[in-house]
Amino acid sequence: MEQREIHTFLLRFFQANQCDILEESAGHMTVQLTIEMDKLIMNRPFYWHWLEKTGGVPEPRQLTLITDQKKADDSVEGEFVHFGSPRLFQIFEVVKQQGRFIRLYEKVRPLTNSQIALEPWLGLNVKISYLADRKKDKLLSLGLHLIRGEVIEQFQEKLEARELSSQIPDYCFTMSTMIKPESGVKRLYSLMERYAYEEPDDWAVRAVQKWKEDSELLNQFYEGTSDTSVEYEIERQALKTLYEPKISLTIENGGLFYLQQKRGG
The missing domain is CATH 1.10.287 (Helix Hairpins)
Structure with a gap:
């Protein structure tokens, strides 16, 4: 999982969980956690237990994560997150606890009051593990259009160019799916299995x-x-x-993404 993909994943994760992004660059982000998110990832059970007992005012923390040490300013102090780091693993676990799937909508700003259609995509990030006396992990990201059946690779990168929200924007509506998400997951998983076994051995x-x-x-x-x-x-x-030799596939996370169709895809 490349650092740019980690940055995008973290950004989408916090946005989907209603955490305000206070500051962001290509190499870091500072996030104002919600009470719920603080409880999930900041490891402060005694603080929250004491607060509930005393009726105090909750003060969820801010969290600064560095996703690219070369691109982050030297003055930024935070926690470096990379594939395999405890913090990223912890957030992966939170995603799994939440059901692994999120639902996000592209932020569209219509020029008129006309309705804008948002098309449904299923996105999956799957970790492929090649296991023997050594272990190698590879993250594969695919997107499936739930109407046309089109499949694209590096779906995470496609999302990078879009501004997403957990709320559907005004003057927008979602198009109905022709492919059920459950069937889409099976289709993408099957493609990823084929990809894994076609890799050099x-x-x-x-x-x-x-x-x-x-x-x-x-x-x-x-x-x-x-x-x-x-x-x-x-x-x-x-x-x-x-x-x-063994090959295993693990769905790390995914979701439904409603995106505006743009020229060229």
């Missing part, structure tokens, strides 16, 4: 070769010995667990 070939070499050493070690069947089987299974 050099990592798997290398792991199988090392598995074979270590298995030969194991056989040589136990050759000619007696009463070692249990130990041998345990070690043989351990090598299989370590080296056997």
Whole structure:
């Protein structure tokens, strides 16, 4: 997951949860958390418990996150967030708790009072994990038009050029879907599975070769010995667990996005 994608994801996440973006650049953002979001991600259970007991005035915190250290001003003090960082993992977990899916609308400012149609897109971000004695993760973002059936890659980047809101704008209406979101999820997941298995398999070939070499050493070690069947089987299974190539797909997050059709897509 690239830093630009992380920046966009965090921005959409906080906007969808009604957190005000107080300051933003290409490399950072400062967010005013809501009470609910403070409780979810700031790890202050004793503060909120004390506040509820005493009836005090809640003061949710502001949070500054740095998403690109090269683009953020040197004067910005905050928490660096990258793929694999505890804060990003925590927010991924919050998204999962919320049902993983959000619903956002493009902010459209009509020049007249005429109604503007917003078209439905399903967006999914899926983590593909290539597992053997080493692990490699890759994030894939796809969007599915729920009327035409069109599929586009790097859907997260498409959203970067749009200003989104959790509320439908005035003088806008949403078009009905021809493809149910549940069916769309299955279709995109199937495409991502195909993508994952069409990737170069050099990592798997290398792991199988090392598995074979270590298995030969194991056989040589136990050759000619007696009463070692249990130990041998345990070690043989351990090598299989370590080296056997596996691919797993995990839906990290996604949502329904109602966007205005623009020339060229």
